[in-house]
Amino acid sequence: MKFNATEIPGVFVITAEPVEDERGFFARMWCREEFAAKGLDPDLAQCSIAFNRVKGTIRGMHVQLPPHAEAKLVRCTRGAIFDVALDLRGDSPTFRRWTSVELTAENRNMLYIPAGVAHGYQTLVEDAEVFYQISAPYHSESSSGVRWDDPAFRIGWPLGGPLLSQRDRSYEDFKE
Numbered sequence: 591m592k593f594n595a596t597e598i599p600g601v602f603v604i605t606a607e608p609v610e611d612e613r614g615f616f617a618r619m620w621c622r623e624e625f626a627a628k629g630l631d632p633d634l635a636q637c638s639i640a641f642n643r644v645k646g647t648i649r650g651m652h653v654q655l656p657p658h659a660e661a662k663l664v665r666c667t668r669g670a671i672f673d674v675a676l677d678l679r680g681d682s683p684t685f686r687r688w689t690s691v692e693l694t695a696e697n698r699n700m701l702y703i704p705a706g707v708a709h710g711y712q713t714l715v716e717d718a719e720v721f722y723q724i725s726a727p728y729h730s731e732s733s734s735g736v737r738w739d740d741p742a743f744r745i746g747w748p749l750g751g752p753l754l755s756q757r758d759r760s761y762e763d764f765k766e
Contacts, residue, residue: 591607591619591621591624592604592607593702597687597689598675598682598689598707598762599684600629600645601677601701601702601704602628602630602701602702604663604700610705617667620723631705631725633661634640635724635725636728637724639719639720639721639722641717642713642718642720643746646751647718648722648758649711651674651712651735651737651745652708652737653678653732653734654729655737658727658732659706660724662702662703662724663700663703665699665701666693666694666721667720668695669714669719670714671712672712673690674709675688675707676688676709676743678706680766682729688745690745690746693711693720705725714749736764737758737763738758740764743764
């Protein structure tokens with residue numbers, strides 16, 4: 591695996607390094623030792639998938655607060671998404687900045703999002719599926735987020751008129 595740092599400290603685009611032969615290829619997509627060596631959270635508490643029927647769907651921007659903060663490793667296993675990490679760590683030099691990457695089933699790239707960084711994505715095609723590896727169990731009382739279109743962040747979503755959950759639509763304006 592190649593760990594490509596983004597402008598947000600602790601956020602990485604991870605690229606598979608396939609070993610090919612006449613059958614196809616094999617690639618490691620997660621390794622506790624490699625993640626720990628890079629200073630990334632190597633714990634794995636749960637895996638989840640999200641299936642999205644409609645192009646333009648936005649899920650996010652979600653963050654799990656302490657004491658149940660979580661790191662995520664995200665991969666698009668069907669279709670394509672515009673994946674976003676938004677730094678909400680108050681002590682970070684990139685506080686309130688975001689970065690994005692296009693994840694597709696074809697490119698097999700992954701985005702690592704550390705604890706304290708909000709995550710969300712917009713589907714670029716119909717029937718997109720996203721696979722999450724998460725470092726901590728979900729706790730509803732620690733679940734939080736910010737609005738996808740909050741002017742404090744100016745996230746440059748590629749598609750207009752998104753399909754959103756009521757929860758994602760209802761977050762108040764960001765306050766530090």
